[in-house]
Amino acid sequence: MYANEHPAAETGSKAVPFYRGGQDHNKVTVPNGAILNGDFVRHMMQGKRGVRATMARSGIHVIEGYHSVNCIVVEGDTGLIVIETGTRFGHGRDFRKFIRGFSDKPVKALVYSHHHYIGGAAGLLDGESAAEVQVFAHPQTEQLAATTGSLLGPMQLRRSGIQFGAYLPDTGPDARLGRGDKHFDDPQMNAAAPLPVTHAVADGEVVAVDGVVMRFHHIIGDTRDSLAIEFPELDAVVANSALGPMAYPMYTLRGDFFRTPDELIAALDLLRRLDRTYVIPVHGSPYTDKASAQAALTAHRDAYAFIWNQSLRAINRGMSPDEMVASIQLPEHLANDPVLYPGYVDWEYGIRGVYRGLVGWYNEDGADLHPPSRAEMGDVLVEGFGGEEALLSRARQAMGEHKYNLAASLMSYLVAAQPGSEAARQLKADALRAMAQATRTGIQTRHFLLTEALHLEGKTDWHQPSPKSFFAAEGAETLAQRAPQELVKLLEQRLDPTVSPTLRTSVAFRFPGRGACGLLLRPGIAEYRDEPPEDAALELSLDALTMARLSLGETSLTGEVASGAVRARGNTDLVRVIEAALALVARTA
Structure with a gap:
């Protein structure tokens, strides 16, 4: 037992909430000094055996315990199909080392089950040519990766760091449980290094790679680009669905799109209908018999269905979010089911999320x-x-x-x-x-x-990204692989309306060999155009890497014009004005 451990506390509808002292008796101190809820510790430590590569069935290995996501390896005739890569180049490199423990075959294909874990892709390759590796993903994966990394990048990077304990110390009462995902001192190893998607798969599409038949299903999990990858000849399915080692995808405090529970339920019902013997979630251990897989899938779908339907019922009765939280409690058999342990996110947040996602922020209180x-x-x-x-x-x-x-x-x-x-x-x-x-x-x-x-207490600044944040920020070289026009489009959100409030002008951006685009600037507004304005007051010609560095704040527009990396034509007096208005300056550490 851990220090100060007490018997497990009562769960269910009659339990006193933890924020009113109901779990004060259930605190434990773990070896690194962290003080946590005893039930949480027991749940997280159950079955933990370090990094391991298990054979879910002949031809499918699952690497667990290294990262928060599994790396699933399917053996083909002459090579390997790898599903999930981690979030950093170094994660992919480490996964490759683990793979070498059971196979010396080359990587023939990668599958991204969703856009969260694509950053280790390049690290998985060791002698293979990236151009020869097929990369399968949902049609929205690269778009959502760009949105998460750029449009909402600063917020997501910071809040994902908070979510996974990046701001917490390694020891003492405030420490996280476990070491978290691995970080590296080498900037290359620590960077996100996804490989471009070569095959955006359609819902229901069947593909054969190296003798392995895959059927792809579009589903909704904790992202809108989630896939279930079915292997009909292996009686197996790998999925980023709401099936996990605990209840987790209804809401996330880091902020994300509205996760409609009926879509999560539909994905679980699809997996139930497929009725495969081997059900392998990308988070948590694989299920290797139909009975346990069906029981877990049904428990998850019933819990989400209960929250969803009772939330709808409460909303239609005119209840506020606070009233909903007070009245909606999972039935005892679900509240106490180990596969639904609320270790990741509180059910209360899901209820509030349903209200906000369907009704909005107004709850009929005029104040x-x-x-x-x-x-x-x-x-x-x-x-x-x-x-x-x-x-x-x-x-x-x-x-x-x-x-x-x-x-x-x-x-x-x-x-x-x-x-x-x-x-x-x-x-x-x-x-x-x-x-x-x-x-x-x-x-x-x-x-x-x-x-x-x-x-x-002044011991950390949670307004600044942590160097140990869960997701790695994309480097300029990786960002430069995208269409540079995407980065110009993102300048719309960077316009500071207090800088040159009367500014009215237009800018053409030309990327030799990769197209062109434009921005129209009016007071408080930057409007992206697919085509450069014919009468642009200022024309900027540059390569994609320079545009990426400007987007990341690694350099300044005036500095790149001075160096010749950006060629400016027209009214060059606007360069400094544009730089200030769009914050195209080098960021200080």
Whole structure:
């Protein structure tokens, strides 16, 4: 047993929430000093045996325990088909070493089950020519990878780092459980290095590679580009679906598209209909008999169906998100099913996500239409309580009563009103830490609460990306493989309306050998055009690599014009104006 371990706490509809002290008795301390919920530790440690390559069936190996995603290897007549690559070049290189433990065949094809784990692709190759390796993926994979990495890149990089504990220390009470995904000192090994998709597969498409027949199914999992890859002759299916070692894909605190539960359910029902003996999720251990696979698939679909249908029922009855959370509780047989342990994300977040995704943010409270700022509400609370110390005292009382969420909320208002109040920041951090140590959702909830606590204490800055973030930022060389016009399109979101607010002009971008495009600039607006304006005031000619470096903030527009890497024609006085308006400057570390 771990230090301070107590018997497992009651689960189900009558349990007191962890944020009201219901799991305080169930905290344990693990060897690295981290304090966590005992149920979470037991669930995560169950069956852990380090990195291992298991044979799910003859011809299919699954590498588990190295990364949060499995690497699935299917043996062909003369080569290998590899599904999932990790997120960094070095992950692919390490997977290759593990593969060499059971096969010396070359990699003939890669399959991306979704866009999250494509960054290790180039690292999997060791002597094979990238041009000779087929890469299969959903038609939306590269588009979604570009959106995640560029359009929402800064937010996703930062929040995915929070989600997986990148801001937490390695030891002590606030440490993460386990070491997290491997990072490297070598920049090349640490970079994302996907290979371009060569075959965007249609739903139901059947392909034979090196003697292996694959049927591809478009499904929805935690991404919209998810695939189920069926191997009819092997009686097997590999899928990025809602089937995992715990309940996880209904909502993510890192922010993502609305995950409609009926689409998750449809994917699970597809796998149930396929009724394969070997069901291999990309997260979690493979199922090697129909009975256990069907039981797990049914449990997952029933849990999501319950949340979905009861949320719809509550919405149609006029209930608010808070009322929904209070009233919708999984049935006991589902709440206590080990395959549905809520270690990744809380069911409450899924319920709130359904409301927000279907109805929007308005919940029929007119006060929310034009709410006062948190700072103003904080000022009123301080005044109403009779001063800062009185409000602090009330929050401390809430802490003593184990009402941690109340204490945190009160201090949120006080911190907003008085950002310099160290007492308020510390008390809120204490409340968040108390919840983090008790939550059964030890991945997302614990990591977000602890990271904010450390931020409040000045021990980390969660507004800045962590060098240990889960997803690797794409380097300029990788980004340059995309159409450079995509990077120009992304400049629409970089326009600073406070810079040159009366700016009205147009810019042509020409990429020798790779086409051209343009931007129209009006006050507060940058409008992308597929064709360069004929009367553009400024014309910029550059290669894709330079455009990628400008997009990443590795260099400045004026600097590249001065060096000759960007050739400017027309009204060159606009170069500095465009640079400032579109933030085409080198970012400081």
